[in-house]
Amino acid sequence: MDNNLEKLNAAIAATKLIQDGMIVGLGTGSTVAFFLEALAERIRQEKLHIIGVTTSSKTELSARQLGIDMMDIDDVPVIDITVDGADEVDHNMNGIKGGGAAFLMEKIVAKNSKRVVWIVDSQKIHDNLGSMPLPVEVVPFGSGKLIAEFKRSHLYPTLRKDNGVPVITDMGHYIVDLALKRIDQPYELEKYLDGQIGVVEHGLFLDVADEIIIGTIDGVRRLISEA
Numbered sequence: 195m196d197n198n199l200e201k202l203n204a205a206i207a208a209t210k211l212i213q214d215g216m217i218v219g220l221g222t223g224s225t226v227a228f229f230l231e232a233l234a235e236r237i238r239q240e241k242l243h244i245i246g247v248t249t250s251s252k253t254e255l256s257a258r259q260l261g262i263d264m265m266d267i268d269d270v271p272v273i274d275i276t277v278d279g280a281d282e283v284d285h286n287m288n289g290i291k292g293g294g295a296a297f298l299m300e301k302i303v304a305k306n307s308k309r310v311v312w313i314v315d316s317q318k319i320h321d322n323l324g325s326m327p328l329p330v331e332v333v334p335f336g337s338g339k340l341i342a343e344f345k346r347s348h349l350y351p352t353l354r355k356d357n358g359v360p361v362i363t364d365m366g367h368y369i370v371d372l373a374l375k376r377i378d379q380p381y382e383l384e385k386y387l388d389g390q391i392g393v394v395e396h397g398l399f400l401d402v403a404d405e406i407i408i409g410t411i412d413g414v415r416r417l418i419s420e421a
């Protein structure tokens with residue numbers, strides 16, 4: 195199914211949350227691409243003063259090409275709101291990110307944002323996380339040993355490759371995808387992964403999103419955190 199209309203509707207709804215003078219974290223992915231275009235249009239039409247903070251080299255390039263002013267995360271006092279996509283979302287508003295290999299920067303930007311909004315199409319909503327492989331960003335040195343450890347722990351790891359060559363993230367690391375199929379204990383898994391030497395970050399985003407805008411064919415639905 196072509197879900198571009200759902201992505202577009204979610205993206206347009208998110209642009210309405212942006213106010214003049216805001217510093218905005220800009221996520222990565224095809225849904226965010228719609229958001230960047232809609233945001234750039236609003237900036238042009240309403241002459242808004244918006245500063246973007248990137249989550250990937252790809253988004254940095256697209257945002258600059260669209261005329262959005264960008265600053266380094268370390269040069270802004272605080273990020274008012276971050277708008278990002280997600281690969282999977284459950285009913286507790288937890289998610290998996292990293293299909294686009296940008297989740298390390300995405301998580302750093304999210305953790306430094308006052309508000310995190312995800313924009314997703316309706317196919318991203320699942321009862322349980324894990325139907326897509328969980329990405330883990332790892333240091334290349336010793337990654338074979340870490341993959342062996344993941345195998346011993348029955349996490350079904352695969353080193354992500356492109357044309358037979360390991361994918362290198364913007365931060366210079368490898369990605370290992372864990373084909374878990376279903377994650378029943380996300381917090382335990384998070385603790386395990388956080389404790390592994392050589393793991394830089396993982397794509398489990400637990401208790402990160404404040405609002406999730408789910409695009410539908412004719413509008414949006416919203417999940418809003420009560421925390």
Ligand code: 5RP
Pocket residue numbers: 221222223224225226278279280281290291292293294295296297300
């Ligand atoms: C990149 C991500 C993206 O947000 C995620 O992959 C969703 O992408 P898309 O909007 O193209 O479905 O986490 O690291």
